[in-house]
Amino acid sequence: MVDFDVIIVGAGPAGSVAASVLAKEGKSVLVIERGAYAGAKNMTGGRLYSHALKKLFPQFEEEAPLERKITHEKISLISAQGNTTLDFTSPALGIAGQDSYSVLRAPFDQWLASQAEAAGAEYIYGIAVESLIIEDGRVCGVCAGDDMIRAHVTILADGVNSLLAASAGLGAKLSPHRMAVGVKEVIELPEQVIEDRFLCEPQEGCAWLFVGDATKGHVGGGFLYTNRGSLSLGIVATLSDLCKSRVPIYQMLEDFKNHPAMRPVLKNGKTVEYSGHLIPEGGYRMVPTLYGNGCMVAGDAAMLCMNLGYQVRGMDLAIASGECSAHAAREALETGRYDKEALSSYEGRLRESFVLRDMQASADFPDFMESTSRLFKGYPEMCQAIFQSLFVVDGKPGRPLGKKLLSPVKELGLMNVLKDARKGVKAL
Amino acid sequence: MTTEAKVNVEEKLACNKYNVDEGHAHIALKEEGADNLFDQLILCCPAALYRRGENGARSFDYAGCLECGTCRVLCGDTLLERWEYPQSSMGVSYRFG
Numbered sequence: 001m002v003d004f005d006v007i008i009v010g011a012g013p014a015g016s017v018a019a020s021v022l023a024k025e026g027k028s029v030l031v032i033e034r035g036a037y038a039g040a041k042n043m044t045g046g047r048l049y050s051h052a053l054k055k056l057f058p059q060f061e062e063e064a065p066l067e068r069k070i071t072h073e074k075i076s077l078i079s080a081q082g083n084t085t086l087d088f089t090s091p092a093l094g095i096a097g098q099d100s101y102s103v104l105r106a107p108f109d110q111w112l113a114s115q116a117e118a119a120g121a122e123y124i125y126g127i128a129v130e131s132l133i134i135e136d137g138r139v140c141g142v143c144a145g146d147d148m149i150r151a152h153v154t155i156l157a158d159g160v161n162s163l164l165a166a167s168a169g170l171g172a173k174l175s176p177h178r179m180a181v182g183v184k185e186v187i188e189l190p191e192q193v194i195e196d197r198f199l200c201e202p203q204e205g206c207a208w209l210f211v212g213d214a215t216k217g218h219v220g221g222g223f224l225y226t227n228r229g230s231l232s233l234g235i236v237a238t239l240s241d242l243c244k245s246r247v248p249i250y251q252m253l254e255d256f257k258n259h260p261a262m263r264p265v266l267k268n269g270k271t272v273e274y275s276g277h278l279i280p281e282g283g284y285r286m287v288p289t290l291y292g293n294g295c296m297v298a299g300d301a302a303m304l305c306m307n308l309g310y311q312v313r314g315m316d317l318a319i320a321s322g323e324c325s326a327h328a329a330r331e332a333l334e335t336g337r338y339d340k341e342a343l344s345s346y347e348g349r350l351r352e353s354f355v356l357r358d359m360q361a362s363a364d365f366p367d368f369m370e371s372t373s374r375l376f377k378g379y380p381e382m383c384q385a386i387f388q389s390l391f392v393v394d395g396k397p398g399r400p401l402g403k404k405l406l407s408p409v410k411e412l413g414l415m416n417v418l419k420d421a422r423k424g425v426k427a428l
Numbered sequence: 429m430t431t432e433a434k435v436n437v438e439e440k441l442a443c444n445k446y447n448v449d450e451g452h453a454h455i456a457l458k459e460e461g462a463d464n465l466f467d468q469l470i471l472c473c474p475a476a477l478y479r480r481g482e483n484g485a486r487s488f489d490y491a492g493c494l495e496c497g498t499c500r501v502l503c504g505d506t507l508l509e510r511w512e513y514p515q516s517s518m519g520v521s522y523r524f525g
Contacts (some may be wrong), residue, residue: 034513036447040521041495105525126517145516161497163513174501181498183474185440186524230524239501243468247433250476254435273524274440276474276494278501 004030004122006329007142007151009129009164011038011113012105013315014299015157017056017322018329019123020116025330029121030151031113032144034128034158039109041159043184043275045223045232045312047207048108049100052319057115061096065107067227068205070100072198075310076261078212078222082384083261094204102205102225102232103315104186132164132295138339139168139295152338153329154295157322160278162301170289170297176239177370178282180220180307183253184234187269191229197265198226209310212380214256218245219370221309222256224265231269233257236279236307238370279314280305284363290350291343296325304355308365308428309375317355324349361428368427372420374412382408382417437476441492449518453490454511455499461507469507472498495519 006022008015011033022029035041047070053060060066071093076085093099117123124144133141133148141150142164156165160179165171172178191202198206205226214222220237235253242249257266280286280303287303290296298304299318306313328346332338350356369375385408390401398404409417466486469478475492478499493514500511513519 034516036517036521039525041519043522043525106522109525128513128516161495161500161513174497176501179498179501181472181474181496237472239472239498242472243502245471248471248476249474250437250440251433251435271440271443273443273522274437274494275444275520275522275525276496276498278497 002150002152003141004028004149004151005333006030006153006155007032007149008155008157009142010156010158010299010301011035011123011125012042012109012157012159012299012318013112014301014318014322014325015155016109016112016116017319018155018157018298018326019121020056020112020119021323021326022329023116023119023121027330027333029116030149031116031121031123032127032129032142033123033125036126037106037110038113038123038125039106042105042109043277044103044105044315045182045184045225045234046103046105046315047100047225047312048103049313049316051097052316052323054097056319056323064111065103067102067104068200068203069094070102070207071204072200072206074206074208076208076210077380077383078210078214078259078261079380079384080213081260082388083259084380084383084387100207102207102227104227104232129158129164132168134168138293152294153332153343155298155325155329156295156301157298158301160280160300162297165288165297165301168292168295170292170295172280172286172288172303174280175282176243178280178286178366180236180238180279180281181242181249181276182234182236182279183249183276184232184274185253185271186227186273187231187233187266188229188272189231189269194226194229194231200226209312211309211375212377213259214252215376216245216247216252216255217377218242219373219376223312230272231266233266238281241370279307281307281366283366284356284359285366287356287359291328291340291346293340294338296328296343296346298322298325304359306359306362307369308362309369317359320353320355321350324353324355364427368423372423374416374420378412382412385411433476438492441475445521445523446491447518447521448491449514452515454514454519455490455493456509457488457507458509465503465507468502469499472502474498493519
């Protein structure tokens with residue numbers, strides 16, 4: 001006897017999308033979330049690339065609590081005092097299906113959960129799943145509070161610290177080399193001020209990534225996303241390298257806020273929330289076994305996350321993995337078989353989709369970033385020196401332009417720069 | 429190890445909404461453990477919950493925990509006696525996220 005066809009642990013994007021797809025197919029679904037509401041325990045940088053959501057919710061632009069459509073991309077190499085920024089805008093960023101939006105997870109996850117509930121999924125909030133029911137090597141449901149709740153299939157979408165996935169033998173080993181900690185402030189500013197400071201139309205906004213002094217030269221970077229009436233500002237740092245720092249992560253964030261390039265952008269802003277989260281940044285090589293008998297793992301719990309430096313993705317991978325797991329569960333329910341073999345189509349679907357394809361294509365990138373320290377300390381300073389030589393006029397007779405431009409490069413070693421460039425291109 | 433920290437993290441944590449479980453610490457430290465590992469927690473915990481007093485004595489307070497799991501990854505097998513999620517509905521509730 002089962003209580004539900006499918007139990008899903010965690011009401012983030014992976015869980016609620018899986019719930020929504022299954023409920024629409026008429027399956028009985030229970031979602032159990034430890035937070036008091038969907039999103040209560042979640043945070044993002046963050047930007048949502050919309051393509052995966054659009055496929056499932058074609059009207060999401062009108063319905064979902066989106067903050068701003070990202071129409072400006074900025075990437076900065078930030079040194080202790082200087083800042084070199086690439087600022088890109090193009091109509092291509094705004095085309096439906098390839099557009100992206102800043103989001104805040106408390107409102108966004110609640111909306112996604114409401115969609116699944118409207119389709120017939122049941123939700124329980126404020127209950128932590130303590131353990132899985134495992135019988136004869138098969139996951140048969142969950143223990144939560146005093147209850148044992150049984151299901152044919154259990155989907156673990158319980159986030160990066162998935163204690164349950166580990167107990168089902170599906171967990172990844174979380175190595176400090178593969179994990180980064182993110183810390184973020186939500187800083188309120190009037191909408192008009194945001195549009196003026198970021199040169200954006202109403203409802204449009206900017207995504208801004210920083211490499212260099214935001215993390216004091218350590219592996220990681222800074223980020224800023226414009227929300228409707230606030231900024232999401234933070235830094236992310238790989239744990240193994242952060243351990244070699246002299247400055248704690250929270251002080252790095254404060255210093256970043258006070259950097260000469262950032263202070264005017266944040267002026268008169270009021271911090272209204274301070275959050276922290278782990279990010280699985282190991283990429284493809286860190287993805288664990290994705291399914292077992294009666295059980296699948298989705299979203300952050302499956303380490304589905306990509307950081308390419310200029311592109312940071314997690315939520316679109318979570319949404320697509322939720323969808324793939326739902327279809328695999330649906331097939332299993334149709335055949336009445338719930339063993340590992342029956343659920344293997346989950347991985348097949350992920351391999352056919354962009355999820356594992358994109359992750360596999362950039363499998364070498366996490367190692368490239370971690371092993372190329374000049375990205376974080378060296379190149380930001382080199383850029384500052386190059387542009388300083390172009391823009392500073394002091395009345396002294398100048399040197400030829402070629403020499404001016406090359407001397408900061410030579411300081412790092414021309415061969416080093418070429419080697420890093422070659423390695424970086426290869427890793428992508 | 430020198431840590432250069434001036435910012436008052438408590439002020440930032442005070443912006444957040446918490447339902448602190450006064451009766452149960454979801455993270456507990458062992459009595460002993462290597463100093464260099466504790467230093468890692470000081471550097472990496474975003475809520476600055478791991479501290480050293482002027483006399484070098486270690487302190488830890490779970491009340492402001494952001495539930496990120498950083499200490500679990502760094503010291504789950506060494507300094508930590510346990511790392512659990514807070515009990516149902518307890519802990520931080522992000523209003524923005």
